[in-house]
Amino acid sequence: MPHLVIAKLLTKSAARKPSTRLYPAEKRAPPKGARGRLVMKQIETCVFCGVCGKKCPTRAIAVKRTDKTWELDRLKCIVCGECVEICPKDCLAMEGEHATAFVAKKIETHVQKPKPAASDPT
């Protein structure tokens, strides 16, 4: 029976650069199209229709039209991207970089600033 069949593999491996990275000092660029984390790209264009919240399978998104707020519970979000696909105003985006670890539960709140009053034409 052949012994040390792995020797060839080990020699190659020793001559090569390490296969691992010094994470977190050295980070890998996420591939295009990776689902890392959900971000609110532009709250200014949001019309607070609430479709993202209804479509969310884990109910991680809460949209309050009266307060003009959009809230995300990141610990509930499963990064499926349903909300990004459905958003009629294209306000939501999926970033390739994943969210970092948490030390405390927190709801991310985005508030739309009141639009400046239209200037008086007269």
Place this chain on the structure above:
Amino acid sequence: MGQRTIIPFGPQHPVLPEPIHLDLVMEDEKVVEAIPSIGFIHRGLEKMAEKKDFQEMAYIAERICGICSFIHSMGYCQAIEALLKLEIPKRAEYLRVIWSEMSRIHSHLLWLGLTADAFGFESLFMHSWRVREKLLDLIEETSGGRVIFGVCKVGGVRRDVDAETLRRALEALAALEAEYREIAGVFSRDASVKRRMTGIGVLPKEDARALGAVGPTLRGSGVAWDARRLQYAVYGELDWAPITEEAGDCQARCLVRIREIFQSFDLIRQAAGKISDGPVAVKVPGNPRGEYFARLEQPRGEVVYYVKGNGTKNLQRFRVRTPTFANLPPLLKILQGCELSDVPVIVLTIDPCISCAER
């Protein structure tokens, strides 16, 4: 007859990735009987079908297992699609096959690593996982997720893979196959690996059939049954045959998995060559009504999905018979008469996935 002692094995044990408990009844160094207890990680996922929308359930079905995730969601979606009499686009079927074969390769590579670790060959474990890591990158590039793909939905798939990405993935897979070939050679030829696996934990063909073994455990005992022969998705259009080994020992089960990885590489190439342009999903009409059993081949064996709908958006009943559950009786049989030191390797050769088995 020597004095009998009971040695508890698990639920926390260095070789066990997940918790299962076995009471090993010993006579000196020989195992006389193994008494299992399961139920450490029951999560009640099947019950959630009664509360969740049937389309959202695809995400939960995928989370039954962290390794064979894609095929779980595919099985669930196939069962619902059959109830709705929904014909899904050909392109979606091909993409499902490509992703499920990627999932099979990554599961088998994970298993190879864990087994190498179980018999103390740590560098082989590292190399298996090094190759697996590159495959996970490919999965992420094509589906968006690394382990939880999140692309299967009722009515098709959620994401299309463009021709350029597919071409790059095929190139990367070819390079990966060459790297994997070196690792496969170690598993199939090295003397130290053979010594730990050859002639250990033999499951004869008749016992494999009688005890209801599935997947590589069944095929390692020489029974040529693979649920992909039911020709679900587009497996009927691809050229392949179930892989079998006759010996029925740990080495045979390992060889089945090693050869299945090569077969999966081939199936991905075939599917990518035959894939046609077109839509990847169709609209879902109404709610499911009636009962259906869907059977698929997971990396660990045949999985059975039972769904019962009553015309509302929530299912009335959702039940999964997972391959590990079916492979537990054969495991108890092969543990009888083995040495205590062989127990970890034997337990691993059925590829136990306890979160699947308990859901």
